[in-house]
Amino acid sequence: MAKTTIILLGLSLLIACRSDPGSRLPVEDLPSLRTERSKVKQSPLPEERSQRPSKVGLAMTDTLSIRHQVTATFLEEVGQLEVGKNNHGPAIKKYLASVGLGEGYAWCAAFVKWVLSENGLPASGANAWSPSWFPASRVIYQRNxxxxxxxxxxxxxxxxxxxxxxxxxxxxxxxxxxxxxxxxEGNTNDAGSREGDGVYRKKRLKRQIYAVADWITH
Structure with a gap:
């Protein structure tokens, strides 16, 4: 009788253990678990986040790249000369067209406008009138x-x-x-005139420069 009681108790415990699911999640909860795990895997680690460039860093990189492009463009134009009459020629014509003028006008400012426009910088408000390139918001250097x-x-x-x-x-x-x-600079010459005959690369004393404006980073 005692043996029979023990056997019956053992069978009861075995059945109870098999029917108890413990901490196992129901089958329908498994997809949500996979989703949460995938989210964890896709989320960057703190170290990875710190290595990503900031918006400020990207802006600085973009600005530097634009400066390189602008520089390359104006250097390519060095040596362009007027052809025929004063303020005429194929190159001068394209410069003046960027400010809405035809051949025959002074074109130093038109040269600047054309170079910036070629690099996606419209320089709104600036035109063939030289003073228009120096609004207070753009000036970064002024003599004295x-x-x-x-x-x-x-x-x-x-x-x-x-x-x-x-x-x-x-x-x-x-x-x-x-x-x-x-x-x-355009519309100058070896002597540094403001009414020259071409695009020249020149070396000027800083005291000759009255103002400098930044149309790239502002």
């Missing part, structure tokens, strides 16, 4: 004033003419050093 930034290749410089009482010649900064600036 505290500089807001360091001029870089692709920035626009202006030369002030006392006879006209305004900036009357513009071009591009290529290099900026302690004492001088290397420039690329």
């Amino acid at each position: 004033s505290e500089a807001k930034g360091n001029p870089q290749s692709g920035d626009v410089f202006g030369i002030y003419f006392s006879t006209k009482k305004r900036i009357a010649h513009v071009g591009f900064i290529h290099e900026w050093t302690e004492k001088y600036a290397v420039t690329v």
Whole structure:
């Protein structure tokens, strides 16, 4: 009788153990578990997040790339000369077209406009009138004033003419050093005239530069 009781108790325990699911999830919950695991796998680790470039970093990289493109464009134009009459020729015609003018007009500012436009920079508000390139919001350097930034290749410089009482010649900064600036400018010549015959790469003393404007990063 005792043996029979023990056997029956053992069978009861065995049946109870088999029917108890313990901590196992129901079958219908397995897909959600897989989804949660996939989310964990796809989420970047803190280290990976820190290695991703920030929006500021990307903006700086983009700006540097644009400066390289602008520089390459204006350097390619060095040596372009007027053909035939003053302020005429195939190259001068395309520069002036960028500011809505035909041949025959002074074109130093038109050259700047054309180069920037070729690189997707419309320079809204700036035109064939040299002073239009120097609104206060764009100026980073002005002679005898505290500089807001360091001029870089692709920035626009202006030369002030006392006879006209305004900036009357513009071009591009290529290099900026302690004492001088290397420039690329249109409608000039070897003597540095504002009524020249072509696109030249020149070396000017910094004291000749009245203002510099940044149309790339602003």
